[in-house]
Amino acid sequence: MLRGFYTVASGMLSQQRKTEMLSNNLSNANTPGYKADQSSMKAFPEMLLSLQGQKLDVPTKNGLKIPMSQQVGALNTGVYMQETIPAFLQGDLQETERLTDVALVDGTIPVDPETGLRGGVFFTLQGGDGTPRYTRNGNFNVDGQGFLTSASGLYVLDQNGQRIQMPSDEFKITEEGRVLVNEIESARLGIGFALNPNRLTKEGDGLFRTEDNQPLPDAYGSEAAFGMQQGFIERSNVDTAKTMTDMMTSYRSFEANQKVLQAYDRSLEKAVNEIGRVNG
Structure with missing residues (x-):
């Protein structure tokens, strides 16, 4: 009992x-x-x-009892x-018309042959300890010094791992992630590619990091096909109706x-x- x-x-x-x-x-x-x-x-x-405890009587001259055991069954x-594992599915896109909002749009993403699951692409940020962080939240801002920052206040990094500073409030971000100021490219958003996103460690504020804090491979040089849309953000992929039912x-x-x-x-x-x- x-x-x-x-x-x-x-x-x-x-x-x-x-x-x-x-x-x-x-x-x-x-x-x-x-x-x-x-x-x-x-x-x-x-x-x-x-x-345990049952004994088998063996008819011998001096008498012999052999201990026996009987199986009762399995006990769980x-x-x-x-x-807990995040579901790395593409969320719906929501238009905001803000220049600093950028949404990643998944195309053909390679599948991990070991797990059979699709990989993922992420914006690259600079964590408070200097190591890279990754997110799908493209709700960015420009701070007082002109640097592009995430909603949690971390610096957004370019393809070379450097902070992105906007020389002007008027800029354009192309589908290829290029930051254009007066039609001149000043930077390119850093995008990391994870073949197996489940190996990433989830932190607060929608952030992820690698297990060894090493940067992810450059998504531009991978087989992953993706794009970006300025003036949009990717919404949460939480299915509220299903979540309420599960609760x-x-x-x-x-x-x-x-x-x-x-x-x-x-x-x-x-x-x-x-x-x-x-x-x-």
């Missing part, structure tokens, strides 16, 4: 964490470039139960949330585990107060 408490508790904890993940997705439904998290549940390893000891399902699962826990508690209380009572 006590083992059942742990099994039920693991189910409640996993559903609670899933609900927290889904709530975070909903809260970022309007965050540009946000990639919704997905969870995967995994059961703890099963145990094979056996009944619970479940846990193994990991209700997770809540019902939590509630079902809670009722099982209450039943275990009543059974244990009865065992202690009634079955274990010694009549004087």
